[in-house]
Amino acid sequence: MIGRVVLLDQIAGREAAALMVDGQLEDLLIDPGVALAPGAICRGVIGRQMKGQGGVFVDLPQGARGFLREVKGLSPGQTVIVQVSGGTEPGKALPVTLRVLFKSRFAIVTPGAPGLNISRRVRDEDTRETLQALAEAEMADAQAGLILRSVAAHADGDEITEDIVAMRALSEAVMADLSGAPELLVDAPSPHEEAWRDWADPAPDEVIEGGFDDHGATDAIEALLQPRVELTDGAHMMIEPTRALIAVDVNTGNDTSPAAGLKANIAAARALPRQLRLRGLGGQITVDFAPMPKRDRQPLEQQLRTSFKGEAEASLAGWTPLGNFELQRKRDRVALRSLLGDAL
Structure with missing residues (x-):
């Protein structure tokens, strides 16, 4: 399955959405089944x-x-x-x-953070000027700020305007609603809504209702419930959450060549951000990389910086005295295992 495909389905009785890129599961959204889900x-x-x-x-x-x-x-x-x-x-x-943050497909309204911003991914100057004019017209006298997302570069002006107006009105109504007991004011988006909102750029080649079983998503999710992740040349890593941290152990397998450690570690560094995202894991992460000479730490650190660029808020802390690598990643989702457990 070549291309970018969005699958809208259910898994274990929960609404779910999967983003497949060239046949590989790239992102996954599953209904946590609670009222106060992330985004509420x-x-x-x-x-x-x-x-x-x-x-x-x-x-x-x-x-x-x-x-x-x-x-x-x-x-x-x-x-x-x-x-x-x-x-x-x-x-x-x-x-x-x-x-x-009040998010929609084209616009994000930011109460308490004034300013009009266009996504840096929009590089064409004429398009940026057009979007800036739309933002200025619809956010005049607003106390909140606005971010126009990259997908707005390919959208009709009326659609963008409608989105800005709706998000501004919602934000102003909600932020003024300070009277009363604790109350849920805006639901978190469902997985299908979030997929429509956040997976629009690049535009998917196909959106399929159902299809988890037919397009490999179910098999990929089942693999995510196991700690072992296969890497290149027989290497693998184990990802095991504990109450205190996420422990990651990288192994070279049967490769005993001098470069085996660095090869396995580079492969792990490339795979780790995606694995953490799909598994819904965050917090403190400690990686026990495969043994390698200290001179190889620099290229490995460069690969880690490249791999985690653009991911959910992540901070690379560096090497510990015992030779492990520590990093921090925002817990932006509910952990996959806590959602599915032994349901599959």
Whole structure:
């Protein structure tokens, strides 16, 4: 299956969407089955500050609890508008943020962050000027900011205008709704809605209703539930989440050549961002790379920087005294194993 194909289906009774690129699973969205999924926008009430943890708890709808790291100027009992920013483990507070984003296919409205911005992926100057004019016309006197996404470069002006107007109106209504108890104000998008919104550029060659079984998505998802990831030349890596961190172990397999370690490690560095994204894993990640000379660390670090560029917020911390490599990745989704478990 050559090309970029979006599959809209279900898996284990949950709505799901898969992005296949040249037959390989590139991205995956699955309904977490909870009201306060990543992307949901709520009215919350500030609770007690957690000294030493750099944040405060927030009372959320349905008795849920969030954890907010932006604490400046906040006091207990204050009502705030927050957005769920990622997944978490059962029993832990949901990560929330005051930096609420109202996203649609063409436009992202950013309350509290003024300014009009065009995606850097739009390089044609005439197109940028046209989009800038649309943004200025529809966001005149707005306190919020606006980002026009790259797909807007290929869209009709009326469609873009309609999108901006709708997102601005929604953001202004929601951000003003500060009276009352904790309440869910905007649902998180469903997987099919999110696929339509976020997988539009480059445009898919085909969108198929169903097709997980026929196009290899189900098999790929089943493989993601296993810790072992096959690499090139018989090498492999093991990805194993624990409560404290994500442990990754890279092995050369039967290759005993002098360059075996570097080859396996480069292959792991290329594969790791995609594997973490598809598995919904984030937080602290510790990689035990295959043995190699210290002089080979520089090309490996360069490959890691290249591989993680453009991924969800990631920070490469570097080498530990014991020779492991540490990095941090935002938990932007619910972990795949917690969603599917042994359902497949």
